[in-house]
Amino acid sequence: MGVRNLPVERVLGDVVAALGDHGGAVLVAPPGTGKTTLVPLALDDGAAGGTVVVAEPRRIAARAAARRMAQLRGERVGGSVGYSVRGDRAVGPGTRVEVVTTGLLVQRLLADPALDGVGTVVIDECHERHLDTDLTLGFLVESRQTLRPDLRLLATSATADADRFARLLDAPVVVAEGALHDVAVRWCPPPRPVRPPHGLHVDPAFLDHVAAVVRRAWREAEGDLLVFLPGAGEIASVRRRLDDLPVDVLHGRLPAKEQDTALHGGGRRRVVLATAVAESSLTVPGVRVVVDAGLARVPRTDHARGLGSLATVRAAKAATVQRAGRAGREAPGVVYRCWSEADDARLPAQPEPEVAVAELTGFALALACWGHPGGAGLALPDPPPDAAMRVAQATLRALGAVDGDGRATPRGHRMSRVGAHPRLARALLDGAPKVGARRAAEVVAILADDSLARGDDLAAAWRHLRDTGDARWRAETERLRRDLPDAPVRLPDDLVAGLVTGLAYPERLARLRGGGYLMAGGTEAALAPGSPLTGHPWLAVAAADRQPGSAAARVRLAAAIDEDTALEAGAALLSTVDEITAQGAQRLDQLGAITLRRRELPDPPRELVERALRDALARQGPRWSAEATRLRQRMAFCHLVLGPPWPDVSDASVVAHTDLSGVTKLSTVDAERTLRTLRAMLPWPAAQRLDELAPERLRVPSGSLARVDYDDPEAPVLAVKVQEAFGWLETPRIGDGRVAVLLHLLSPAGRPVAVTRDLASFWRTGYPQVRAELRGRYPRHPWPDDPLAAAPTRRTNPRR
Structure with missing residues (x-):
């Protein structure tokens, strides 16, 4: 292989020894130190038997790693070094090192848990914590414990969080110290505040800033630039802002040939705009400069609605370290970080594992x-x-x-x-007999990678792919239809696309309602303005997401269908239910949450009608007249002060006691019925004392009967004018003498001038101030010096 003085070369002997002694090891090495390519070759050179399988989290990394190892051996891929990824394979009879994706390795383990013929498995970049990586680790550990004690396992990581994997493998950790070259850090926060990312939205002002930092780096530094952005949309936006610079792009949705072009370069200085696929396992030749936007795109799942989405978040510190390392793989480099050093200190240490957030x-x-x-x-x-x-x-x-x-x-x-999501596998297996294996496989291949579709019309995207002959799509189609019998089925493209989609996602079958759609799962959905699908009465929705704060899901890909196709695809969701409400009784034919037909239900069971009426009354609440309200307040006072047998008269209690026999409509449950219900709730014989315990009115010294206000049952109020209370020393008590009323003493205009339960104190200290303030304003009303000796009155002084 030759000596390159890479840090990992200094620990190759330790790795081989650890695998020989313990059967497993964890290798921690910084990005660019050779762990992905040099270690598998060393393990093959020293293998005791069996092939070496290297598992990579991404297809682009698997192909690149195999090509680099073959180059180091002076071979073509498919000789002693090969690769296998979905839709693409280059291996031969002499292949001893095979690079695969973790997803493909999971499939092999399920088919052959012992991995016959394999001597060593290398799980590369295990720190990225993809679902398939976690499964691979778990399956391999158990296979080694129960079936293959001779199987050697090596987990490699570019971050120092290795103890977790060492415990799983019960193996030592080998550390390759030192990066290849120094990388200088330059902090480049936006000059003005920008809005934080929300869902898939990134503030255009921030993308302007990233483009400005790229131009600065282009001027200040030498070598190619690698720019990290969260997704293909941001790559396209920044590319437009850099239209005068030589730009390549690199992301997982590109065809393999375009990925290879971005990886290999063209001999000119360039800017490579990339997503997280370039964080690890890849060397992009010529890169001396990294510009990091500091963002990452992660899955989010709404489990209640069965909808997934992507969210843009701040990248974890471990990811930003890996990104920076891209600049130092071939020579000293520099990283421009589009955030401040203070913000950097607040970044999470590690990214969330996919198992915590994914479907x-x-x-x-x-x-x-x-x-x-x-x-x-x-x-x-x-x-x-x-x-x-x-x-x-x-x-x-x-x-x-x-x-x-x-x-x-x-x-x-x-x-x-099948090697696809279970929903898609179901659509393929059940759809092939209905529409033919090839057509079912063609649609499922689009559903498995909706980036193949242009626009939101699935059938139109399918026709375009058939016309253009996309190689990646055709390869996946052939893989999916393998071993499935085919038969010609005459059915229009739209209905085929919709039926297969509906079999995969029956809860996303949607019917037009108002300006949008209601999906069978109960979620509202909306098409983008100008969609060619607008107005179709039925859709089979293939892809939809619901962004935070949005009331409806956004349809990203769908097929127009008819009702018969919707019923066929969603047969498991069909039901007939009787709906008895306060407005009447109906029998409903439903597809999930979608009501297909309503029919009047004659003579529904009386107990169900009363239950529906009572439920509706509980939601609406009883109706109250002034008389019913006053009686309720007096009864509530007795319940609070005296307790049983005086009943609770809350809305729920009144509803529970309301007699609904013979009632057919909620509108007839009026305030008069509420009053009758309250009277029926009065406890006899205790109710005979209601006027004594909670009197409606009390006589005051002037002879007037003043109303008692029980609005607050804890503090009943008696309002009386000051002149009508002259000579009054004892505050009235109610509730069997347990509660003194709260006196509101009023001015001649009826406004409270004092609130008290202690009349003696008021006459002594409060009245003189009230007299001084009001006698000039109300001269015709008596304001005696001694209110206790004056006669209470309702009258004014006679005119002189």
Whole structure:
């Protein structure tokens, strides 16, 4: 292989020795130190037997690693070094080092848990914590414990968080110290505040800033620039801002040839705009400068609605370290970070593992097929979240993939072998007999990678792919239809696309309602303005997401269908229910949450009618007249002060006591019925004392009968004018003498001038001030010096 003085070369002997002594090891090495390419070759040179399988998290990294190792051996790919990824394979009879994706390795393990013929497995970049990486680790640890004690396992990581993997493998950690070259850091925060990312939206002002930093780096530094952005949309936006510079792009949705072009360069200085695919396992030749936007795109799942979305977040510190390392792979470099050093200190140390945030149906099926439903008893780096796993297992039961105990059924094992999400596997297996294997496979290949579609019309995208002959799509189609019998079925493209989509996502079958759509799962959905699908009465929605704060899901890809196709695809969601409401009784034919037809239901059971009326009355609340309100307040006072047998008269209690016999409509439950209900709730014979315990009015010294206000049952109020209370020393008590009323003493205009339960104190200290303030304003009313000796009166002084 030759000597390149790479840091990992200094520990190759330690790695080989650890695998020989312990059967496993964890290698920690900074980016660019040779762990992805030099270690597998060294393990092959010293292999005791069997091939070396290297598992990479991404297809682009798998192909690149195989090509680099073959180059180091002076060979073409497919000789002693080869690769296998979905839709692309280059191996030969003499291949001893094979690079695969972790997803493909999971499929091989499910088919052959012993991995016959394999001597060593290298799980590269295990710190990235993709779902397939976690499964691969768990499966391999158990395979080694039970079937293959001779199987050697090496996990490699570019970050120092290696203890977790060392515990799983029960193996030592080998550390390759030192990066290849120094990388200088330059902090470049935006000059003005920008809005933080929200969902998929990134503030255009921030993208302006990133483009400005790229131009600055182009002027200040030498060598190619590698710019990290969160997604293909941001790459396109920044590319437009750099239209005068030589720009290549690199992301996972590009065809393999375009990825290879970006990786190999063209001999000119350039800017490479890339997503996280360039963080690890790849060397982009010529790069001396990294510009990092500091953002990452992560999955988010709305388990209640069955919708997934992507969110833009701040990249973790471990990811930014890896990105910076791209600049120092071939020579000293520099990284321009589009944030401040103070913000850097607040970044999370590690990214969230995918198992914590992703949709887990495929993950759960793999666990069930392995024999560990839910992951119980398997050595996983982190246990899957309970809520997400329950949703995944419920989905698998609905698909017939697992039984009541969560164990894989024969159908589940067959779905797993398809090598696609369980929903798509179901659509392929059940759709092929209905529309033909080739057409079903062609649609499923689009559903598996919706970036193949242009626009939101699935059938139109399908026709375009057939016309243009996209190689990646055709390869996936051929893989999917393999071993499926084909038969010609005459059905229009739109209905074929819709039927297959509906079989995969029956809860996303949607019917036009108002200006949008209602999906069978109960979620509102909306098409983008100007969509060619607008106005179609039925859609089969292939892709939709619901961004934070949005009331409706956004349809990203769908097919127009008719009602018969919707009913065929969603047959499991069809039901007939009787709906008895306060407005009447109906029988409903439903497709999930979508009501197809309504029919009047004659003579519904009386107990169901009363239950519906009472539920509706509880939601609406009883109707109250002034008389009913006053009686309720007096009864509430007695309940509070005296307790049983005086009843609770809350809305819920009144509703529960309302007699609904003979009632057919909620509108007839009026305030008069509420008053009758309250009177029926009065406890006899205690109710005979109601006027004594909670009198409506009390006589005051002037002879007037003043109303008692029970609005606050804890403090009944008696309002009386000051002149009518002259000579009054004892505050009235009610509630069997337990509660003194709260006196509101009023001015001649009826406004409170004092609030008290202590009349003697008021006459002594409060009245003189009131007299001084008001006698000039109300001279015709008596304001005696001694109110206790004056006669109470309702009258004014006679005119002189």
